[in-house]
Amino acid sequence: MSLPQRVTKTHATGNDFVVYLDKSGKFEPTADEVRFLCDRHFGIGGDGLIRLTRPDFVSDLSDDQLSDVLAGGAKWFMDYRNADGSLAEMCGNGTRAITLFAQREGVADSTEPFRLGTRAGVKILTPRGNMRPYGANVFQVEMGEWKIGETDAYEVTIPGTEGSARGTFVDMGNPHVVAVIEDAFASLPVVESLDLVTKPVVAPVIESDQNVEFVRVDDIDQSTGVGEATMRVNERGCGETLSCGTGLCATGIVLRAKTGISHWDITVRGGTLRVDVTDSDVKLTGAATLVADIDLL
Numbered sequence: 001m002s003l004p005q006r007v008t009k010t011h012a013t014g015n016d017f018v019v020y021l022d023k024s025g026k027f028e029p030t031a032d033e034v035r036f037l038c039d040r041h042f043g044i045g046g047d048g049l050i051r052l053t054r055p056d057f058v059s060d061l062s063d064d065q066l067s068d069v070l071a072g073g074a075k076w077f078m079d080y081r082n083a084d085g086s087l088a089e090m091c092g093n094g095t096r097a098i099t100l101f102a103q104r105e106g107v108a109d110s111t112e113p114f115r116l117g118t119r120a121g122v123k124i125l126t127p128r129g130n131m132r133p134y135g136a137n138v139f140q141v142e143m144g145e146w147k148i149g150e151t152d153a154y155e156v157t158i159p160g161t162e163g164s165a166r167g168t169f170v171d172m173g174n175p176h177v178v179a180v181i182e183d184a185f186a187s188l189p190v191v192e193s194l195d196l197v198t199k200p201v202v203a204p205v206i207e208s209d210q211n212v213e214f215v216r217v218d219d220i221d222q223s224t225g226v227g228e229a230t231m232r233v234n235e236r237g238c239g240e241t242l243s244c245g246t247g248l249c250a251t252g253i254v255l256r257a258k259t260g261i262s263h264w265d266i267t268v269r270g271g272t273l274r275v276d277v278t279d280s281d282v283k284l285t286g287a288a289t290l291v292a293d294i295d296l297l
């Protein structure tokens with residue numbers, strides 16, 4: 001068994017995680033252990049597992065990744081695993097949940113920005129306290145650089161559902177395809193009616209697999225420059241989740257490319273978050289929650 005006795009259940013806008021602190025590097029989980037803890041019937045349940053550890057205890061990091069993380073000033077690392085046991089480069093919601101946990105464990109200062117290492121580089125989290133309409137224990141995350149592919153280059157379908165949409169690839173460190181489904185190129189049902197238990201199909205195939213976001217623009221206030229949108233997501237390695245932080249950022253980036261609006265309040269099934277996009281950076285603002293400490297038997 002490579003798990004510690006005590007783990008903690010957390011979530012960030014309903015994207016839920018089993019997390020633990022591994023100060024000594026003794027507790028690198030196996031894929032079977034991840035699947036067990038994330039199982040909603042036989043385990044604790046979670047969209048993913050996060051080990052908070054020192055960067056040099058993460059065995060899959062290349063020398064370049066490790067030196068980038070250390071050069072970026074991160075003393076702690078978010079080792080993220082999807083519920084199916086696969087590794088992921090990044091988890092936007094996970095960065096907030098694990099930073100709140102790091103504060104509680106006394107390894108992050110609750111008043112200062114926290115530099116967190118990830119497989120997609122260092123992310124900086126600034127605590128914002130309670131913030132309407134986003135909730136309690138809000139953090140603003142500097143998610144860093146992003147890349148967008150050709151607009152609408154992919155066809156997105158859902159097996160068993162009639163219709164299709166066009167999707168745009170976004171690299172947030174991890175891979176996303178964003179389909180704005182209530183525009184001229186889409187014939188899928190409305191966002192709320194989609195079957196996202198079924199994994200969407202993206203063509204042409206993306207080798208890494210991908211997370212897929214389905215989005216509707218609800219409102220654009222030209223006087224404030226802020227848009228509102230609704231999004232749902234099917235995540236790689238996990239299935240439908242109530243929220244996906246990197247997916248929200250990818251959504252903000254695609255909506256900016258399509259509308260010219262850079263600031264978005266996006267509502268997912270787990271709440272509302274803020275995404276602010278510039279040419280060189282994207283910021284994500286949202287809440288985080290610690291739910292329970294659990295002793296494994």
Ligand SMILES: N[C@@H](CCC[C@H](N)C(=O)O)C(=O)O
Nearest residue numbers: 088091092093174244245246
């Ligand atoms: N929920 C996450 C993303 C988690 C990883 C993703 N499933 C992947 O494999 O890329 C988020 O909040 O960003």
